[in-house]
Amino acid sequence: MKTIKQLIISGLIILAPMIYGVSVYSELPTKMATHFGIDNTPNGFMSRSFFIFGLPLLMLLVQILCTYTMVYAAKNKPASRFQEVVAWVIPVFTVILYPATILYNLGNEIDFWRLTVTIVSLVFIITGNYLPTFNGERKQDKRWRGAQFPVGRVLFYGGILLLISIFFNPILSVVLIAAIIIGIFAVMLIAKPHK
Known part of the structure; x- marks a missing residue:
């Protein structure tokens, strides 16, 4: 319900x-x-x-x-x-980006890069904070259970750095997003099975 x-x-x-x-x-x-x-x-x-x-x-x-x-x-x-x-x-995402796109097409200036990166970084931070609490279908997968906490940390701290990056050259945000994705895959590969 x-x-x-x-x-x-x-x-x-x-x-x-x-x-x-x-x-x-x-x-x-x-x-x-x-x-x-x-x-x-x-x-x-x-x-x-x-x-x-x-x-x-x-x-x-x-x-x-x-x-x-x-x-x-x-x-x-x-x-x-x-x-x-x-x-x-x-x-x-919808309630923020949909009106913003309309405003842009009506002739208003919208910094979509910073707006989008801000939303993505906040999603990373919040997701990284709560990821370790997720059990779901894969709770019997010991490697996944072992990776949840470090993946959560990668998302959390990566999200903070990504949020800070909006004050610098946009290419820094691109590099950070790539680094976060690579970091997640790396953690998944080297994570020790959860006992």
Whole structure:
């Protein structure tokens, strides 16, 4: 019941920005800039109708699939704090980046690189903090259990460094993201099985 309630609330949050999108629909260009490089130059475009209506529905579908996957992984056990945190990643991204993209296409200046890196770094920090509490389907996998804590630390401290990087050249953020990904794989490979 708690999962269904959470899914309904998160789903409404994902769809809520559509109200703003519909209200300014006629003011938006027919082709909207929706993807940006590290220099904030648009390098990806989407039709206005798909962005305003299709994208939130797509995000809702992804949210439903993610929720189902987490429920299946938990095997009817209460959701861990980590699972509850992960369940809010898509709603947070949508409720921030959807209106920001609309504002950009209405002629406002938006620093998408710093905005996106800030959100990603906060997700890393929060995920890294709660990852060690996640059991799920793989609790019998001793190597995974042994890697959870160090992977969590990589995400947590990597997220802090990534957040600081928004005050420097964007290439530093790219390097840090690559280092975090490599660090996670390295930890997974060398982690000792949990006894």
